[in-house]
Every structure is written in structure tokens, then in C-alpha cells.
Amino acid sequence: MLAHEMMNVLSPDVSIAESVAGILAQPNDVFDRAELAASLELMARRAGHLMKFVERYRAMLDMLEAIPTPVRMTEVAADLVRIVQARAPLPVFQIHVDPLDLVARIDRELMEQALINLLKNAVEAVAAIPDPRVELSIRSRDGATLIEVADNGPGLPVDPDTLFLPFYTTKPDGSGIGLAVARQIAHAHGGVLAARSGALGARFTLSLPNGGVSAEDTTPNAGYGRVPLEPAHKRLKIRTRPPSLEAWRPSRLKGAAGRRLAWIGTCP
Numbered sequence: 001m002l003a004h005e006m007m008n009v010l011s012p013d014v015s016i017a018e019s020v021a022g023i024l025a026q027p028n029d030v031f032d033r034a035e036l037a038a039s040l041e042l043m044a045r046r047a048g049h050l051m052k053f054v055e056r057y058r059a060m061l062d063m064l065e066a067i068p069t070p071v072r073m074t075e076v077a078a079d080l081v082r083i084v085q086a087r088a089p090l091p092v093f094q095i096h097v098d099p100l101d102l103v104a105r106i107d108r109e110l111m112e113q114a115l116i117n118l119l120k121n122a123v124e125a126v127a128a129i130p131d132p133r134v135e136l137s138i139r140s141r142d143g144a145t146l147i148e149v150a151d152n153g154p155g156l157p158v159d160p161d162t163l164f165l166p167f168y169t170t171k172p173d174g175s176g177i178g179l180a181v182a183r184q185i186a187h188a189h190g191g192v193l194a195a196r197s198g199a200l201g202a203r204f205t206l207s208l209p210n211g212g213v214s215a216e217d218t219t220p221n222a223g224y225g226r227v228p229l230e231p232a233h234k235r236l237k238i239r240t241r242p243p244s245l246e247a248w249r250p251s252r253l254k255g256a257a258g259r260r261l262a263w264i265g266t267c268p
Ligand SMILES: Nc1ncnc2c1ncn2[C@@H]1O[C@H](COP(=O)(O)OP(=O)(O)OP(=O)(O)O)[C@@H](O)[C@H]1O
Pocket: 117, 121, 122, 125, 151, 153, 154, 155, 156, 157, 163, 168, 169, 170, 171, 173, 174, 175, 176, 177, 178, 179, 180, 202
């Protein structure tokens, strides 16, 4: 792919350079300066594009090595709420962590980056929807960890295989790299990232195999968490059951998010 993109840029640039050189080599000085300047500018612009492409490609490959450690997934979810909220207010944002004390072996930084990419896409997909909803669910199933990001936007524009190609984008300012990076990160964890259009909108599922769950994930009677955000984007409601209350201490969310978050937890 890198070779393909380089050839796309370099071969026309070689032709342009040759014709500019040909014009300048003519014995008489009759040439259109503006035309030559435009040709050279075009070459520079295209070379600049190639440099950016190579940089982004290298950044993508650099991220490949995951160093997993046991991480409480509620903490990841809380981080994501903060990060995504800071970027864009979400009318309705739901998080489910099941069991609430789920601990998975992940490279936290990389995994958060992958999930930010998915959440950012979901937020962008619902931007023009009257009743926008985005959901993040992190579940433990038969020893695997399933992380899903779903939205009620328009659904996938193309087949999933095309969607994950680096630099595929339908957005005017998109770079088309978010999903490719997210998939690389899933692979670096020995997992997979799949996409499908659901009944409503798009659904991305990142599955981490057995290694995704650490030995610490043995707490019986674990709870179920739910964090719907009110339309005002200001209040965070949490409903949970013991022993999971601890994981969602409101003071922690309040302090770090720097927003007015309210604790409405219940302990049946
Ligand atoms: N939740 C979604 N709903 C609908 N289409 C989506 C969704 N997520 C991704 N897509 C489609 O997949 C394309 C590629 O997504 P990707 O995140 O790789 O790049 P991008 O969002 O266009 O740009 P960026 O690199 O800045 O994230 C998007 O342009 C969009 O067409």
C-alpha cells in the first residue's frame, strides 16, 4: 500500500519535473513563468502529501506492540467518558460494564486510543440524528472480553472490509486512519475488530480472546453498570449493585472530569 501511494505521487512528479526541465533547457527564454511556478507548486504539494502519508503510516506501524497489564475496565470507561465528552457533547451516552469489576489484560493506552477512535466515529455518525445515541459496552463472555461501540446513526456506508482500509474516508476532513489503527490495536492484543450495520446504525465489536481477562476477574456476584448522560450533557447518572459501587466512586469521576457530575447510584 505504501509503495502504491508512493508511485501515485512520484510518477506524475517525475513527468512534471521532466517537462519543467525541458522548458527551461530551451535556448530562447520564452516561457510562461506563472505556468512553471504552478507546476513546481503542484510538485511541492504532492511531495508534501507523500511525506505526511509516510509519517502517518509510520505512526500506525509504531503502535503495533501492545504491553498488556490487568486493567479495571470501569476505569477505562470513565477515562473514555471524560475524553469523549471533552471533545464533543453527547446527547445520550450509555456505558455498560458487565461485570462491573471486570479486569482485562490490555495495553491501556493503546486500547483507549482504539476506543476513542470508535467513539469519535460514533459521535460523528449521530451528529445529524434527531435522537442521537451512542453506547459503549464492555462485557465478559466465556472468558473473553467483548467491547462494543454502537450508535443510531445511518449505518455503514460500505462493506466492512473496505471500511477498515487505511485512508478510506467519507468525511471531508477525515484521514481515514481511525479504524485501521483501531483494528491494528485489536490485533496487537490477539483480538479482532469487526463492524456491522445493526437494526439502528453501526456496531463495532472488539473481541479480546481468553488472554483478555485476567485471573483477578473472579469476583462472584458482580454488578452491572449503566451511565446514561442527560440531554443537558452535564449530569452523569449511575445505577449499580454491590459489590461494584466502589468502581464508580463519583468523587473520582467528578474531580477528573471537571464537570458537574451527579451520583444517583442505588444499592438494592
Ligand atoms: N459509526 C459509524 N457509522 C457510519 N460510518 C462509519 C462509522 N465509523 C466509521 N464509519 C465510516 O468509516 C470511514 C472510515 O473511518 P475512520 O475512522 O477510519 O476514518 P475517518 O473517521 O473518516 O477519519 P479519521 O482518520 O479522522 O478518524 C468513515 O469515513 C465513515 O465513512
